[in-house]
Amino acid sequence: MTFGVSESILGGFARKGVTKVFRVSNTLSGKVEEFHPLVQHHVRMYTCGPTVYDHAHVGNFRTFVFQDILKRYLRFKGYQVRHVMNITDVDDKTIRNSGASDLVQLRQYTDRFTTAFFEDCGKLRIERPDVVAHATDHIPEMVALIQTLKAKGYTYEKDGSIYFKIAQFKDYGKLSKLDAEGILAGARVDVDEYGKQDARDFVLWKATKNGEPHWETPLGPGRPGWHVECSAMSMKYLGDTFDLHCGAVDLVFPHHENEIAQSEAASDKPFVRYWMHGEHLIVEGEKMSKSKGNFYTLRDLEERGIDPLAVRYALQSVPYRRQLNFTFDLLHQAEKSLARLHDFRLRLTTEKLKPGSNQKVREATAAALQDFEKAMDDDLNTAQALAAVFDWLRELNTAISENELGEQDRQPSLQTIDRFNAVLELWRPAIDSHDGAGSIKLTGGASIEFGSEVDQKIRRLIEQRTQARLARNFALADQIRDQIHEMGYVIEDTKEGIRWKKR
Numbered sequence: 012m013t014f015g016v017s018e019s020i021l022g023g024f025a026r027k028g029v030t031k032v033f034r035v036s037n038t039l040s041g042k043v044e045e046f047h048p049l050v051q052h053h054v055r056m057y058t059c060g061p062t063v064y065d066h067a068h069v070g071n072f073r074t075f076v077f078q079d080i081l082k083r084y085l086r087f088k089g090y091q092v093r094h095v096m097n098i099t100d101v102d103d104k105t106i107r108n109s110g111a112s113d114l115v116q117l118r119q120y121t122d123r124f125t126t127a128f129f130e131d132c133g134k135l136r137i138e139r140p141d142v143v144a145h146a147t148d149h150i151p152e153m154v155a156l157i158q159t160l161k162a163k164g165y166t167y168e169k170d171g172s173i174y175f176k177i178a179q180f181k182d183y184g185k186l187s188k189l190d191a192e193g194i195l196a197g198a199r200v201d202v203d204e205y206g207k208q209d210a211r212d213f214v215l216w217k218a219t220k221n222g223e224p225h226w227e228t229p230l231g232p233g234r235p236g237w238h239v240e241c242s243a244m245s246m247k248y249l250g251d252t253f254d255l256h257c258g259a260v261d262l263v264f265p266h267h268e269n270e271i272a273q274s275e276a277a278s279d280k281p282f283v284r285y286w287m288h289g290e291h292l293i294v295e296g297e298k299m300s301k302s303k304g305n306f307y308t309l310r311d312l313e314e315r316g317i318d319p320l321a322v323r324y325a326l327q328s329v330p331y332r333r334q335l336n337f338t339f340d341l342l343h344q345a346e347k348s349l350a351r352l353h354d355f356r357l358r359l360t361t362e363k364l365k366p367g368s369n370q371k372v373r374e375a376t377a378a379a380l381q382d383f384e385k386a387m388d389d390d391l392n393t394a395q396a397l398a399a400v401f402d403w404l405r406e407l408n409t410a411i412s413e414n415e416l417g418e419q420d421r422q423p424s425l426q427t428i429d430r431f432n433a434v435l436e437l438w439r440p441a442i443d444s445h446d447g448a449g450s451i452k453l454t455g456g457a458s459i460e461f462g463s464e465v466d467q468k469i470r471r472l473i474e475q476r477t478q479a480r481l482a483r484n485f486a487l488a489d490q491i492r493d494q495i496h497e498m499g500y501v502i503e504d505t506k507e508g509i510r511w512k513k514r
């Protein structure tokens with residue numbers, strides 16, 4: 012009876028006086044701009060994925076969490092998002108670390124770390140992209156792009172390697188705003204390239220050497236440079252021009268600058284409309300990185316008893332464009348905040364409430380949604396958004412303690428949590444299908460597609476019923492069981508967990 016209330020009643024409050032325009036900091040323009048995709052209601056988004064030569068560390072995951080929240084917020088705003096991410100499974104590091112002598116061995120080595128990466132993403136509740144593109148599966152596309160550039164006079168060859176002639180691309184530097192000298196200084200850091208006409212030039216195709224894994228192609232035997240993979244794969248899946256491209260700030264130059272040069276030189280069209288870059292995770296004043304040795308993987312933190320969801324919380328506790336200091340104190344604070352969020356939902360689910368609804372509560376809820384959206388519209392100010400959630404939580408906790416919350420406020424409040432959670436993803440479902448400690452094994456439901464709307468609704472109802480029972484509110488538990496019954500399903504409590512099926 013109360014499903015959909017937040018969209019109608021709360022929506023009415025929340026929409027009043029809100030500009031509702033999402034503003035993002037665009038590295039390309041150097042300004043905070045209103046975000047409008049090329050095609051109405053549809054966003055095409057590309058994010059640079061991991062290089063799978065080792066486990067990703069928490070500093071890497073700060074970027075992936077930021078991108079996950081961005082994607083979820085775009086959906087919150089009513090956009091459909093198509094998200095493509097690459098997996099860099101061939102480069103100097105993967106070849107060096109794997110010791111592989113052929114492509115099969117290389118792929119076996121990198122697949123282990125690709126799998127580990129997505130396991131970590133799962134624990135951090137980072138959604139899988141719509142398209143995960145392995146570089147090694149897209150060699151023909153990269154070769155074709157290099158051939159186009161060659162035909163247009165943007166390349167030259169030296170000892171079997173092919174380079175991009177940046178003097179030929181007049182817009183070079185427009186993203187990083189570096190002048191020729193700055194580019195030169197940066198390019199010198201770019202290793203292993205000899206025989207370049209200009210130190211600023213970068214490699215598109217690397218000639219094979221010392222029996223390294225390589226491809227036989229019309230360009231000769233070799234392998235692609237890192238930059239060309241992102242250009243080729245993003246344009247393949249998203250078109251010559253797309254809306255959003257994200258990464259960490261250290262990718263602005265040279266990686267993203269080079270992507271622009273390759274793509275725009277090939278297509279003669281603008282490549283990407285909005286570039287968004289996340290700041291680093293800092294450890295004692297320095298960027299967390301593999302090369303500095305000051306890093307933790309998610310696995311390291313789990314071994315120390317840290318809940319991955321607390322890591323997610325910590326990583327979003329500061330807006331993505333500000334540097335974030337990594338400390339164990341930060342993680343312990345995050346664990347406490349998470350516990351408050353979970354306790355609140357449990358209380359909201361199970362507390363006995365008086366009949367009716369409270370006008371003040373409805374207004375507080377509408378205001379919280381409004382503040383949340385306003386904060387997120389402001390270039391994803393997650394710190395402010397979390398503050399809006401906790402202000403609301405405090406008000407409702409007070410209302411519950413003073414017996415001011417009505418039974419009719421329960422479902423809209425729980426729906427409001429779902430609304431926040433659609434973006435933040437901090438409330439863990441009380442029911443998991445796997446055997447995590449403390450979770451409830453859920454079996455059955457075979458006739459319903461996992462993750463479908465019905466599936467999710469039933470899982471949520473079962474979760475609420477479980478929480479009601481834990482709080483010994485059996486009247487509410489029975490009421491929820493009836494609701495599930497009305498939907499055409501029955502649930503049974505078994506030794507293995509809760510089973511549910513069609514009546």
Ligand SMILES: [Zn+2]
Nearest residue numbers: 059060241266
């Ligand atoms: Zn990239």
